[in-house]
Amino acid sequence: MSDEFKSFRCQSGFSSPPCYVAEVAPEYFDPLAVDPEQARDVAHWRKAERTRLRAARLALSVGERKEIGEALAGHLRQVLKDRFGGAPGKVFSAYWPIKGEPDLRPLMAELHQAGISVALPLVETRAAPLIFRHWTPETRMQRGDWNIPVPPPDAHVVTPDIALAPLVGWTTDGYRLGYGGGYFDRTLAALTPKPFVIGIGFQAAQLKTIYPQPHDIPLDLILTENGVQAEEKAI
Numbered sequence: 684m685s686d687e688f689k690s691f692r693c694q695s696g697f698s699s700p701p702c703y704v705a706e707v708a709p710e711y712f713d714p715l716a717v718d719p720e721q722a723r724d725v726a727h728w729r730k731a732e733r734t735r736l737r738a739a740r741l742a743l744s745v746g747e748r749k750e751i752g753e754a755l756a757g758h759l760r761q762v763l764k765d766r767f768g769g770a771p772g773k774v775f776s777a778y779w780p781i782k783g784e785p786d787l788r789p790l791m792a793e794l795h796q797a798g799i800s801v802a803l804p805l806v807e808t809r810a811a812p813l814i815f816r817h818w819t820p821e822t823r824m825q826r827g828d829w830n831i832p833v834p835p836p837d838a839h840v841v842t843p844d845i846a847l848a849p850l851v852g853w854t855t856d857g858y859r860l861g862y863g864g865g866y867f868d869r870t871l872a873a874l875t876p877k878p879f880v881i882g883i884g885f886q887a888a889q890l891k892t893i894y895p896q897p898h899d900i901p902l903d904l905i906l907t908e909n910g911v912q913a914e915e916k917a918i
């Protein structure tokens with residue numbers, strides 16, 4: 684670890700619990716509450732890590748990625764069974780895979796068949812919380828923001844009970860590194876009640892820390908191809 688980050692960790696007292704200020708009052712989110720120099724260093728470090736981790740997962744073969752996707756689907760099926768009784772009638776938000784993310788679309792179809800209401804996230808307004816629209820295997824997808832396929836505008840807007848968050852990187856204390864738009868954090872800060880959020884990532888994308896910032900909200904559970912890697916103590 685660089686000296687820069689050692690001193691950052693000392694100054695910010697990382698043994699203290701994560702700060703939930705953005706979750707409590709998103710309208711009072713104040714980026715200036717963080718030392719701007721430290722915030723800039725962290726943003727810089729995160730950018731480099733995103734580049735490294737995205738390149739690493741794109742280097743996996745199609746076969747390896749398929750195997751990992753199937754293992755993740757198995758773990759997720761088990762989590763839904765153990766913690767939500769299979770989740771019938773629940774709204775479950777998944778994601779449409781992009782940029783080498785694990786492909787859980789076969790599981791989405793299976794959950795739909797099992798009576799779970801499947802939804803997908805979309806960026807309707809830049810720098811605002813995500814919205815979620817209902818998806819079925821018959822949904823004709825359109826290109827949304829960032830070219831991500833999304834359900835059309837006539838698909839119902841729903842509020843997820845359980846939401847998947849694809850991970851670029853992750854830590855065993857449940858923190859997520861995403862693509863850098865801050866969308867999931869904004870969404871979780873705005874949603875009440877907060878859905879049960881399950882991070883989905885590659886084992887190899889584990890990080891020691893993401894240098895949590897006031898806006899970072901830890902996830903409830905993190906799954907990789909090796910199974911559960913992090914879970915909220917309170918569950």
Ligand SMILES: Nc1nc2c(c(=O)[nH]1)N(C=O)[C@@H](CNc1ccc(C(=O)N[C@@H](CCC(=O)O)C(=O)O)cc1)CN2
Nearest residue numbers: 778779780781804805806829831849862863864866867
């Ligand atoms: N498959 C999938 N769908 C998803 C997500 C995801 O992570 N995976 N999202 C999860 O949130 C939302 C989209 N997230 C986005 C995150 C960043 C940017 C974006 O514009 N990125 C800029 C950099 C932004 C910055 O650094 O300030 C870019 O890369 O050019 C767009 C969408 C909703 N749908």
Ligand SMILES: Nc1ncnc2c1ncn2[C@@H]1O[C@H](COP(=O)(O)OP(=O)(O)OP(=O)(O)O)[C@@H](O)[C@H]1O
Nearest residue numbers: 705712860861862863864865866867868869872898
């Ligand atoms: N609750 C919030 N309110 C306002 N801005 C926020 C909030 N959460 C995050 N942001 C902004 O988003 C920026 C990017 O956040 P971060 O580095 O955590 O992205 P990420 O979680 O990797 O991205 P994504 O969730 O889109 O995949 C932050 O620098 C911050 O300015």
